Amino acid sequence: MTDGPLRASPPDAVPVAVIGAGWAGLAAALQLVRDGLPVALVEAAAVPGGRGRSLDLDGAHLDNGQHILVGACRQVLAQMRAVGVDPQDALHALPFALSLRERRPGVDTGSFSLAPRSARPRHLAAALYRALGGETPPRRLAALFGAARMLTGTPGEDLPVAEWLRRAHQPPALIARLWEPLCLAVMNTPVAEASTKIFQNVLRQTLRGNQRDARLLIPRLPLGALFPEPALARLRASGAEVRMSTRVTGIAPLAEGGFELTLRGGDPLRARQVVLATAPRAAVRLLPESEALAPTRRALSALGARSICTVYLRYPRPVVDLPPLTGLLGQHGQWLLPRHLIGEPHWLAVVISAAEMSPAADARSRWERVARELSAIFPQLGKPDRGRVICEHAATFDARAGIDDLRPDVRTGLSGLYLAGDHCAHGLPSTLEAAVQAGLQAATAVGQDVGLVASR
CATH class of the missing domain: 3.50.50.60 (FAD/NAD(P)-binding domain)
Structure with a gap:
């Protein structure tokens, strides 16, 4: 003192x-x-x-990283209001739901969806039960009760998230298509190493508060203006x-x-x-x-430190027909966000979390790979006329x-x-x-x- x-x-x-x-x-x-x-x-x-700033590149308002908020980010929202920024105008609010797309060789594009009617426990449970449709009824019920314990129980030790999920009877397919992408997005650390204590705390704050806490908030403004x-x-x-x-x-x-x-x-x-x-x-x-x-x-x-790369792709024609947020399974990038919400309709952003685990020879090879993979799922996109890669090599600490x-x-x-x-x-x-x-x-x-x- x-x-x-x-x-x-x-x-x-x-x-x-x-x-x-x-x-x-x-x-x-x-x-x-x-x-x-x-x-x-x-x-x-x-x-x-800092690591959440705006950049002017190629005549467009881009950011050094694509950020998504949730309604539980109460201090961020309060500070925005304190400096005269109205979150209702500056952020595009979506009800809590996750849609992820994948394309495997020789297989039509598949998808995984968790779309509850609301973030209330009974609606979340019903949505998760539907998402487990490929499992037997006993395994579905075991996974459902395990997921409930994940939100309510307290682990005796800070396990890696992968072990926590295994103990909660989460099927491997659900881990790969839901928990692993979600953990990587939230923690920037893979489930094999990520902290259960921190991940569980985020899930609780988002899904066990009021209904507004679970909303996904996508910026309508460049980060600097938020x-x-x-x-x-x-x-x-x-x-x-x-x-x-x-x-x-x-x-x-x-x-x-x-x-x-x-x-x-x-x-x-x-x-x-x-x-x-x-x-x-x-x-x-x-x-x-x-x-x-x-x-x-x-x-x-x-x-420690973990990196994040954001790939920006510019297309000759405006891209306004894609959802505000799409998860990408089995691809170089994990989340796709069109930039038309912030007035840059020709640009898409693709986030690569823990990017040090997916190295690329150079920036061009990275964005070209992302563009190829996107076109396999969304053939209407065609080819971008340019790309940008912004990597923060120490974007986060290692949330192990x-x-x-x-x-x-x-x-x-x-x-x-x-x-x-x-x-x-x-x-x-x-x-x-x-x-x-x-x-x-x-x-x-x-x-x-x-x-x-x-x-x-």
Whole structure:
């Protein structure tokens, strides 16, 4: 805990510096400003958003990754409203349902569908029972009761999801056509390794809350317009100091209290408190050399990393006749989202989770493969006239079994230095919701330590 962090030592220090203008850093900075603390926000990139930012490529508004929210992302929705973005206008809401398509050599295109009348337990059970039509009645009932235990029970240990599913009597065909694609989409980690604790928590929050929690929310706006850009504008309007295209290369504790941030190509910035809202690897590089920070450094280093590639395909004619979301089974990519909802009708996005498991020789060979596989299921598409591949090689931490107990807290071992990022939101995978929650937690910790706010 800090004592007297608002003292005039060092006299030229800003009260709080937030390093990183991703979703976590922006959420933290906004909350700190609301709490009455002047903030300096420092970001290495020219645009805000971090791993959830917008890009202008080939004359189109694309994103560095295709994100889907659910109604249970309550903090994201609240922060959007706080910066003047109405989720009802900005997000296309779909009732909870999953449709997945596949094409196998010599076999007509097949599909798997889980389409409950609602997310109420009895409707989910009925839909799952129908989806198990290829199984014998006893196996269908065993799988159904097992799935119910998955949502209500508590595993004694954090198993890999594959083992959890086996113990819940989920048939191999259902695992391959439902649970594995869903786990990969949510966790960016395959079922053989993914954390049951985190996956179960996401399922519970989505399917055991109210009906609105289970809705699928597909952006109608580029990611930057959903939150990062209006958040940055709100910070500037509130008097926060914003430094974009400014890289922090070091953080050093000061003998008189506070910290000095070394900025590439500029004068140092002094701050009484620092919120380090960067990806884990960058945070490890920036942490000061201090024995007190050894546990934080170990926690960050233990997280590992998983990649996500998003393939964008542009077609000569507008593509407006496909569903907003389609799962792809047995293909290089796993989820298909047409971009006409955000005003780019010629473009499709295909998400490749845990992309390090599906390497490609180069970007062109990757998008050409995706295009070929799509045309086998949707022959009306024809051939795209161009493609783009955007890969985030450390898009998420590795949400493997046991990882939740290793994750860092927002408070570090050094007074006045805090972390923010999806890796700090225990119980959640690397999502926008986790990033926002962690940013708010960091801001709350700062406010508590300086005596401005009580525990939220």
